[in-house]
Amino acid sequence: MLLPYMRNGELFLERIGVKEVSEDVVKEKYLEPIKALTLDLIPVEDDAQALKLLKSYGFEVAVTSKSILDAFLKRRKGVCSICGREGEVVENRAFIYPFERKIDSIVNEKNRLTFCLEHAFKLYSAMGYLYVVPIGGKDKLKFFFEGESRAFRRFSYLFREFWKEKSNVNRDRVVTKLSLKPYHGNEAFFSVLYDFVDFLRGRRMIQEAYDIERSIRAYLVYGSGQFYGSTIVEGTRLVELTKFLATLAEKKVVKGFFDDLVIPRGKDKKKNTLEREKFFSKLLDGKFDFILLNQIFIERVKRKLRVPRYYLPWARAYFEAFGGDILNLEVFERINGLGYSLGKKVKGTNLEKYFWELFRARGFEEFMNKLVELQAKLEISMDVRPFYENEKNWKVLKAILLNGMLNAIHGGEDEGN
Numbered sequence: 577m578l579l580p581y582m583r584n585g586e587l588f589l590e591r592i593g594v595k596e597v598s599e600d601v602v603k604e605k606y607l608e609p610i611k612a613l614t615l616d617l618i619p620v621e622d623d624a625q626a627l628k629l630l631k632s633y634g635f636e637v638a639v640t641s642k643s644i645l646d647a648f649l650k651r652r653k654g655v656c657s658i659c660g661r662e663g664e665v666v667e668n669r670a671f672i673y674p675f676e677r678k679i680d681s682i683v684n685e686k687n688r689l690t691f692c693l694e695h696a697f698k699l700y701s702a703m704g705y706l707y708v709v710p711i712g713g714k715d716k717l718k719f720f721f722e723g724e725s726r727a728f729r730r731f732s733y734l735f736r737e738f739w740k741e742k743s744n745v746n747r748d749r750v751v752t753k754l755s756l757k758p759y760h761g762n763e764a765f766f767s768v769l770y771d772f773v774d775f776l777r778g779r780r781m782i783q784e785a786y787d788i789e790r791s792i793r794a795y796l797v798y799g800s801g802q803f804y805g806s807t808i809v810e811g812t813r814l815v816e817l818t819k820f821l822a823t824l825a826e827k828k829v830v831k832g833f834f835d836d837l838v839i840p841r842g843k844d845k846k847k848n849t850l851e852r853e854k855f856f857s858k859l860l861d862g863k864f865d866f867i868l869l870n871q872i873f874i875e876r877v878k879r880k881l882r883v884p885r886y887y888l889p890w891a892r893a894y895f896e897a898f899g900g901d902i903l904n905l906e907v908f909e910r911i912n913g914l915g916y917s918l919g920k921k922v923k924g925t926n927l928e929k930y931f932w933e934l935f936r937a938r939g940f941e942e943f944m945n946k947l948v949e950l951q952a953k954l955e956i957s958m959d960v961r962p963f964y965e966n967e968k969n970w971k972v973l974k975a976i977l978l979n980g981m982l983n984a985i986h987g988g989e990d991e992g993n
């Protein structure tokens with residue numbers, strides 16, 4: 577992540593007309609990246625204000641840090657971790673490269689990153705293209721993009737326009753408002769993309785975005801303190817996710833399903849949304865996890881909550897945008913339809929318990945036996961060929977069938993949509 581991040585710094589310096597890094601350039605320009613971090617919404621005048629701002633963006637600035645400039649000017653002998661040149665180096669600080677893992681008790685201080693002035697300032701300048709989303713408590717999602725220069729410039733321009741539209745200054749801080757309320761890193765990035773696609777649609781720029789995004793890659797870092805997670809989203813995935821969100825389109829459809837993926841266990845919203853985060857970390861990787869959704873649906877039904885709304889539009893949009901990973905839309909529709917009609921038939925009868933019998937079936941044979949048994953009791957004949965044709969993914973098919981049943985038995989007004 578170090579080099580892609582530094583590339584952002586190089587492009588930022590290029591944008592503000594810096595061709596070569598020197599001590600004079602550092603002295604003259606060091607507040608510029610911070611201004612850009614605030615989207616030029618806050619005039620940054622001195623170090624005290626700058627350090628306060630950086631803290632508000634989740635940079636873990638040491639309490640002893642009084643001066644940003646000193647970090648660049650007070651150098652010692654050493655080796656640059658990037659170019660390997662021996663000479664005067666700057667010690668890494670949270671505001672230079674914020675993603676150095678801080679497992680202080682394990683890592684010897686001598687192994688910390690150090691940089692020559694040029695590389696330190698380039699890394700530091702990368703914050704000019706860094707974006708930050710609060711995700712509850714002190715946790716933040718920080719993300720940035722990488723790509724071939726032309727695509728990067730075009731994409732960054734668009735993205736910053738969007739980000740500005742979403743941001744306001746409130747009590748000397750920049751507050752960025754998203755339509756969804758995420759509590760973890762991956763779901764936060766999905767929320768960002770949702771609003772971004774909405775922005776693009778409003779400007780009739782979705783098609784153009786597909787072309788640019790192909791050459792862009794997103795780097796996400798989330799968490800706080802000692803605990804960090806990271807995700808890389810490739811350009812082809814960004815395109816698929818954009819298609820997915822463009823297909824879903826309606827806010828109530830996106831927000832309804834998103835909000836309903838919560839399993840309320842207590843007051844801790846982060847804990848209540850752990851499964852949802854897992855779902856989105858897989859979606860950012862191109863997978864729609866029906867088995868995980870089945871767990872969420874069941875946990876909600878146990879708590880007398882509704883089955884998440886708009887499950888079907890989500891699943892269909894997924895197949896449309898991603899093409900499916902192990903199944904296609906046709907198989908999905910058949911199994912879901914079968915589950916839904918079974919659910920309708922058993923609803924309110926003593927055969928409802930078959931939902932659990934099917935759920936508990938441990939092997940493929942046992943599952944098929946239960947299905948045939950239920951079919952006999954209902955005196956119907958159903959087409960079970962898709963199960964045999966997709967035997968090695970039978971657990972996924974089982975989850976889809978059960979989700980269909982749950983929708984029929986416990987679904988709200990949007991059932992069967």
Ligand SMILES: [Zn+2]
Nearest residue numbers: 656659692695
């Ligand atoms: Zn260097």
